[in-house]
Amino acid sequence: MSLEPEDLGRPAEELAALLKDVRKRSGLTGARIAARCAMSQSKVSRIENGRVRPSLVDVDQFLRACEAPPTLAAQVMALARLANTEWQGARGMRRKGLDKKQIELAGLEASSGEFRFFLLSMITGLLSTPEYIRASLAHIPGDHEKTIARKLDRQKVLRDPSKRFTFLLTELAVRWPLVGPDALAEQIDHLASLTHLPNVRIGILPMSVPAGPAPLNTFTVYDDRIATVELSCGVMVFRDPRDVAGHIDEFARLEERAVFGQQARDLLGECATTLR
Secondary structure, three states, X not given: OOOOHHHOOHHHHHHHHHHHHHHXXXXXXXXXXXXXXXXXXXXXXXXXXXXXXXXXXXXXXXXHHHXXXXXXXXXXXXXXXXHOEEEEEHHHHHHHXXXXXXXXXXXXXXXXXXXXXXXXXXXXXXXXXXXXXXXXXXXXXXXXXXXXXXXXXXXXXXXXXXXXXXXXXXXXXXXXXXXXXXXXXXXXXXXXXXXXXXXXXXXXXXXXXXXXXOOOOEEEEEOOOEEEEEEOOEEEEEOOHHHHHHHHHHHHHXXXXXXXXXXXXXXXXXXXXXXX
């Protein structure tokens, strides 16, 4: 099945309508489906009206409750997988306002407890100095003061002891000259200081150490429920457990090859010294 990126998201509407149709064909009421699925009746109603995005487990339970024929069930599950994949185009995010994206990310961070960040070519906003953040937005027209302020405000989450962060950065991401040598050295010093936070692990993948197959994209995993993949033209959001698990497995393979703690600080110190 071939889809254009902008088509992702439409399956969510189609899925809601199809589930409602499947339920009506079964002759069961929403209340009866809710009882069979151990869901609230209001959740069934919200799923059928498209106000709640059902997980693949929800859809499977729904189909079993309706005793849907195998062929129909397979078609609905395929649609459910697409509905759990979302495309956020860069142009659309800019039109809506990049500061609004920061609010969305802050909400995702507030509702998650464990974070895995793989940073291929740049340093993420949670670890960035104000000058680095400003430089990362310089190629986008407009006033970004609100976005910068919200990115900096989001950094408070790193001090929340109830949350656990692991950041994996390639040495390329550390050294990428987004800012001038002095500012980049300051940014690297800031990275090294964050390695001392008890709930934050920062690992570096040295260029001198073979790392196996080359990773293709920057990605983030929130708990074990959402994975986001950053591309030049936008962001893909995956909620299918198989997709999320695949990114967790890839992260684990990269983590095995990273250096942490004092080894990471030594490497960061060498990078900063070279710049100075």
